[in-house]
Amino acid sequence: MSSLLITDLYAQVETDQGPKDILKGVTLKIESGRTYAIMGPNGSGKSTLAYVIAGHPRYTVTSGTITLDGVDVLSMSVDERARAGLFLAMQYPVEVPGVSVANFLRTAVTAVRGEAPKLRLWIKEMKEAMAAIQMDSSFAERNLNEGFSGGEKKRLEILQLALLRPKIAVLDETDSGLDVDALRVVSEGVNRFRDETGAGTLLITHYTRILRYIKPDVVHVFADGRIVETGGAELAEILESEGYERFTTVKS
Amino acid sequence: MTNAVVVPPLDLAPQTRSFDPAAFIEPTSRDEEWKFSAFSQLKQFFIADQSAGNVHAAGVGVNMLDIHQVASTWIPTDLAAAIARANVTEAGVLEIEAQSVHKEPIVIDLTTSTTKAYQHIEIVAGRLSDATVVIRQNLTSQINGATVVTVGDGAKLTVITIIDGDTSTALALQLPVSLGRDAYFTGALAIIGGGAVRIQNAITYTAPGGTAELFGVFLSDTGQHIEQRIFVNHDQPHCKSDVMYKGALLNPGARSVWIGDVLVRKEAIGTDTHQVNRNLVLSDGARADSVPNLELETGDIVKAGHASATGRFDDEQVFYLQSRGIPLDTARQLVVRGFFAEVLGRVGNTHWRDELLAKISQRLGIEKFEGDDE
Numbered sequence: 210m211s212s213l214l215i216t217d218l219y220a221q222v223e224t225d226q227g228p229k230d231i232l233k234g235v236t237l238k239i240e241s242g243r244t245y246a247i248m249g250p251n252g253s254g255k256s257t258l259a260y261v262i263a264g265h266p267r268y269t270v271t272s273g274t275i276t277l278d279g280v281d282v283l284s285m286s287v288d289e290r291a292r293a294g295l296f297l298a299m300q301y302p303v304e305v306p307g308v309s310v311a312n313f314l315r316t317a318v319t320a321v322r323g324e325a326p327k328l329r330l331w332i333k334e335m336k337e338a339m340a341a342i343q344m345d346s347s348f349a350e351r352n353l354n355e356g357f358s359g360g361e362k363k364r365l366e367i368l369q370l371a372l373l374r375p376k377i378a379v380l381d382e383t384d385s386g387l388d389v390d391a392l393r394v395v396s397e398g399v400n401r402f403r404d405e406t407g408a409g410t411l412l413i414t415h416y417t418r419i420l421r422y423i424k425p426d427v428v429h430v431f432a433d434g435r436i437v438e439t440g441g442a443e444l445a446e447i448l449e450s451e452g453y454e455r456f457t458t459v460k461s
Numbered sequence: 462m463t464n465a466v467v468v469p470p471l472d473l474a475p476q477t478r479s480f481d482p483a484a485f486i487e488p489t490s491r492d493e494e495w496k497f498s499a500f501s502q503l504k505q506f507f508i509a510d511q512s513a514g515n516v517h518a519a520g521v522g523v524n525m526l527d528i529h530q531v532a533s534t535w536i537p538t539d540l541a542a543a544i545a546r547a548n549v550t551e552a553g554v555l556e557i558e559a560q561s562v563h564k565e566p567i568v569i570d571l572t573t574s575t576t577k578a579y580q581h582i583e584i585v586a587g588r589l590s591d592a593t594v595v596i597r598q599n600l601t602s603q604i605n606g607a608t609v610v611t612v613g614d615g616a617k618l619t620v621i622t623i624i625d626g627d628t629s630t631a632l633a634l635q636l637p638v639s640l641g642r643d644a645y646f647t648g649a650l651a652i653i654g655g656g657a658v659r660i661q662n663a664i665t666y667t668a669p670g671g672t673a674e675l676f677g678v679f680l681s682d683t684g685q686h687i688e689q690r691i692f693v694n695h696d697q698p699h700c701k702s703d704v705m706y707k708g709a710l711l712n713p714g715a716r717s718v719w720i721g722d723v724l725v726r727k728e729a730i731g732t733d734t735h736q737v738n739r740n741l742v743l744s745d746g747a748r749a750d751s752v753p754n755l756e757l758e759t760g761d762i763v764k765a766g767h768a769s770a771t772g773r774f775d776d777e778q779v780f781y782l783q784s785r786g787i788p789l790d791t792a793r794q795l796v797v798r799g800f801f802a803e804v805l806g807r808v809g810n811t812h813w814r815d816e817l818l819a820k821i822s823q824r825l826g827i828e829k830f831e832g833d834d835e
C-alpha cells in the first residue's frame with residue numbers, strides 16, 4: 210500500500226513579469242488501488258500540479274508538502290522521484306532526437322529497477338508490452354517521440370507506464386488526441402497496469418469519455434489552482450453536461 | 462616579385478596563392494581571417510623552424526617520399542601553409558589505383574617524433590576508384606601543414622579524419638579537396654581533442670558533376686580552441702555540396718569557431734548546396750561562434766541553403782529522461798549523443814561511425830550505455 214499526500218501546496222512559475230502563482234493550496238491524497246480524476250477548465254493549473262509532483266525545475270513550490278509513504282518528495286531530484294515510484298504521463302511528451310526508443314526504455318528500466326534486465330528477457334518483455342498497446346515493434350528503432358503523431362506519443366507514455374510499473378501514476382490528458390480505437394487501447398493499457406500492480410492512478414482530463422473506460426473512485430474539480438469540489442463518478446457526468454461555469458464565476 | 466597568383470578580389474575567396482612564404486604578409490590577430498583564431502598559440506607557425514621534423518604517415522600502400530618527388534597541384538593560400546610547404550622535407554603519399562575498389566578502409570596513422578612538425582599528406586584517388594581512408598591524427602606536438610586530397614573523375618572517396626590530443630598541442634591544417642568530373646567525396650572530420658586546432662577545408666571542382674559531402678563533429682572543452690573554416694567554391698556547373706557540422710562545448714572556457722563560406726559563381730548553374738552548423742553549449746563561460754556565408758552570383762541553381770544555430774542544453778529533454786528515473790548525468794549524455802547521432806548517421810561506414818560514437822561517449826565520460834549491446 211502506497212499513498213501520495215499533497216498538503217496545502219502553493220507553487221509559482223517565473224515569468225517575464227515576475228513570479229506568477231499557479232497552485233493555490235492543493236490538498237490531495239492518492240492511494241494504491243484507487244483511481245482519481247481531476248477535471249477542470251483550461252489554464253486552471255492541472256498540468257502544473259502534475260509537473261510539480263514530478264519535480265519540473267520550471268516551478269517553485271512556495272509552501273505545502275508532498276510525501277510518498279511519509280517520505281518528503283519535494284527534496285528529491287526528478288529522477289529520484291521516478292525511482293521512488295512516481296510516474297507522469299505527460300500532456301506533451303518531449304521529442305529527443307538521436308535517442309532510440311529501445312535505448313531509452315532499457316536505460317529507464319535499468320535505472321528504475323536498479324539493475325539491467327537480461328537482454329533476451331528484456332527484448333521479449335518490450336515486444337510483448339508494445340504488442341499489448343498495439344504499437345508496431347518498428348517503433349523501438351525510432352528516435353524518442355520524434356515525428357510521432359499525437360496518439361503515438363500517448364501510446365508510448367502508456368508503454369512506459371507498463372514497463373516502469375510505478376506505485377503512483379499521474380496521467381495528464383492521456384486521452385486527448387486519441388481516436389476512439391486508440392482511446393480503447395490506451396484505456397485497456399491503464400486498466401491492465403492498475404489491475405496488475407494495484408497502483409494508485411490520477412487521471413487529469415477534460416472529457417468524461419475516458420472515464421467510461423477507466424472508472425474513477427473519486428472525481429475532483431480543479432479551478433484556479435485548487436480543488437473546489439469532490440465527488441464520485443457521477444460528478445463527472447454533471448460536469449460534462451453543465452460545464453465548469455459555476456466554478457469559474459468571476460470573483461474580484 | 463614572387464610567383465604569387467593574384468585572384469580577383471571576391472569576398473569569400475582567398476586573395477593570394479603561392480609556394481613562397483614571402484608572398485604573404487604576416488597576419489595579425491585583428492585580421493578578418495584570424496580574429497576568431499587562437500592566435501597566440503598559432504602564430505608560431507608564421508616563422509620557419511629549422512628544427513621541426515616531419516609528420517610521419519604509416520599505413521598499407523602509404524609511402525613517405527621526398528617532398529620534391531610530390532607533384533601537388535595545390536598552392537598554399539596563407540603564410541602558415543606556405544611555410545609548411547617550404548619547410549616540410551617528406552610527404553606521406555597514398556595513391557589509390559584507377560578503377561580499384563577497396564572494401565576495407567585504408568588506415569593511415571600520423572605521428573611525430575619532434576615537438577614541432579610540418580605535415581604534407583597527399584591522397585590521390587584514381588579515376589573510377591572506390592575507397593575509404595581513415596586518417597588517425599593523434600596530436601602530441603605542434604603541427605603545421607596539409608592533407609591534400611584529389612578525387613579523380615568518377616571516383617568515390619570517403620576520408621574519415623579523427624583528431625585527438627591534449628590541450629598543449631596545436632594544429633594548423635589545410636584540407637584542400639579537388640573533385641574531378643562526377644567525383645563523389647565524403648569527408649567526415651571528427652575533432653575529439655587537441656589544444657589550438659585550426660582547420661581550413663577548401664573544396665574545388667575541376668569539372669562538372671562533382672559531389673562533396675562534409676560531415677563534422679567536434680568537442681571543445683576547457684583549454685581547447687577548435688576552429689573550422691570551410692570554403693566551397695562552386696565554379697563548375699551541376700555540382701553538389703552538403704555540409705553538416707555539429708559541435709558541443711563541454712565546460713567553461715571551451716571555445717569553437719565555425720566559418721562556412723559557400724561561393725556559387727556565375728558559371729555554376731544547376732548548383733545544389735546546403736550547409737548547416739549546430740552547436741550545443743553545455744556550460745556557462747563557453748563560447749561558440751558560427752558564421753555561415755553564402756554568396757550567389759547566379760540564380761540559375763537547384764537550391765542553396767544555409768543555417769546555423771547555437772543552443773543551450775534542452776532542459777525539457779533532460780527533464781523528460783530524468784522523469785523516467787534516468788540520472789541527470791546519463792540524461793545529459795544521452796541528449797548529447799543524440800545530438801551527434803544525426804550527423805554520425807550520415808557517415809556510411811558503420812564500423813567507423815561506431816568508433817566515433819564510442820570516442821565521443823568516452824570524452825563525455827560514458828564508458829558504455831545500457832542498450833548499446835542491442
Ligand SMILES: Nc1ncnc2c1ncn2[C@@H]1O[C@H](COP(=O)(O)OP(=O)(O)OP(=O)(O)O)[C@@H](O)[C@H]1O
Pocket residue numbers: 222223224229231249250251252253254255256257258267300
Ligand atoms: N512557464 C510558464 N510561464 C508563464 N505562465 C505559465 C507557465 N506555465 C504555466 N503557466 C500558466 O499557468 C496556468 C496553468 O497552466 P497549466 O498548464 O497548469 O493549466 P492546465 O490546467 O493544465 O490547462 P489545460 O487544460 O489547457 O491543459 C496557465 O495560465 C498558464 O498559462
Ligand SMILES: [Mg+2]
Pocket residue numbers: 255256257300381382
Ligand atoms: Mg494541462
